[in-house]
Amino acid sequence: MxxxxxxxxxxxGYGAVRALHGIDLTVGENxxxxxxxxxxxxxxxxxxxxxxTVKAAGRxxxxxxxxxxxxxxxxxxxxxxxxxxxxxxxxxxxxxxxxRLGLLSRPAGSRGQADGDLARIYETFPVLQEMRRRPAGAxxxxxxxxxxLARALLARPRLLLIDEPSLGLAPLTSAxxxxxxxxxxEEWSLSVLLAEQNARAxxxxxxxxxxxxxGRVVATAPAAELAADASLRAAYLGTAADSPEGVTA
Ligand code: ATP
Numbered sequence: 001m002x003x004x005x006x007x008x009x010x011x012x013g014y015g016a017v018r019a020l021h022g023i024d025l026t027v028g029e030n031x032x033x034x035x036x037x038x039x040x041x042x043x044x045x046x047x048x049x050x051x052x053t054v055k056a057a058g059r060x061x062x063x064x065x066x067x068x069x070x071x072x073x074x075x076x077x078x079x080x081x082x083x084x085x086x087x088x089x090x091x092x093x094x095x096x097x098x099x100r101l102g103l104l105s106r107p108a109g110s111r112g113q114a115d116g117d118l119a120r121i122y123e124t125f126p127v128l129q130e131m132r133r134r135p136a137g138a139x140x141x142x143x144x145x146x147x148x149l150a151r152a153l154l155a156r157p158r159l160l161l162i163d164e165p166s167l168g169l170a171p172l173t174s175a176x177x178x179x180x181x182x183x184x185x186e187e188w189s190l191s192v193l194l195a196e197q198n199a200r201a202x203x204x205x206x207x208x209x210x211x212x213x214x215g216r217v218v219a220t221a222p223a224a225e226l227a228a229d230a231s232l233r234a235a236y237l238g239t240a241a242d243s244p245e246g247v248t249a
Contacts, residue, residue, distance in 0.1 A: 003026035006061045067080070095132045106154070219236070
């Protein structure tokens with residue numbers, strides 16, 4: 001079977017600093033893959049390289065589209081959604097204006113379904129509907145993370161890249177956020193590449209995990225296998241200071 005996302009020998013960096021040294025990974029249709037690794041391992045750079053916001057070389061293909069030779073805007077329209085770390089909320093706009101920004105990256109042919117999609121989004125995230133006329137800056141951290149997901153969904157992605165969604169969230173809020181990913185995967189026929197320092201929580205929702213260390217893949221395995229591997233966790237995942245649950249099982 002051909003994977004939706006196929007990455008081979010992907011390199012990327014910032015000027016003279018190389019952050020990724022040849023990454024290989026795949027994400028299948030409807031699959032959730034967690035990218036794990038300590039601070040600075042290269043998770044954010046990997047997502048940026050795929051969404052075209054950092055220059056990359058090597059092979060990265062989304063349903064046949066060569067991501068290393070395509071601009072960020074076209075990549076988004078081809079069905080790749082990116083929820084960056086920090087969430088990118090425009091705090092001066094209302095909640096609904098923020099969500100509707102997702103419409104700008106919709107693929108041609110799906111314009112007519114925008115109202116229906118917005119209604120589905122409000123069904124999944126009722127708090128966004130309640131707050132829709134309020135400034136987005138009034139939302140809590142967890143609600144802003146939901147807003148960022150909602151905006152990405154409105155662009156109708158096939159593959160969603162999500163960068164550290166649990167960062168800065170309280171444990172219960174973060175658990176809700178991971179639970180919602182399972183639901184979204186089903187309801188929106190999504191594939192997800194999830195970058196997280198919180199290995200325990202992300203491996204609960206993921207099918208497979210890929211562990212990065214210093215810009216290289218050091219392990220790829222089914223999520224349950226990685227979750228049970230204490231020596232791997234000790235060697236590469238460390239203790240995430242930002243993660244309320246820590247990374248140990
Ligand atoms: P974090 O959990 O802190 O986001 P990460 O696994 O996402 O970590 P990256 O942010 O991708 O890691 O960083 C990988 C490497 O690239 C690190 O050595 C980092 O210092 C470097 N780096 C990241 N962003 C930049 C930048 N804008 N300019 C220069 N170097 C950078």
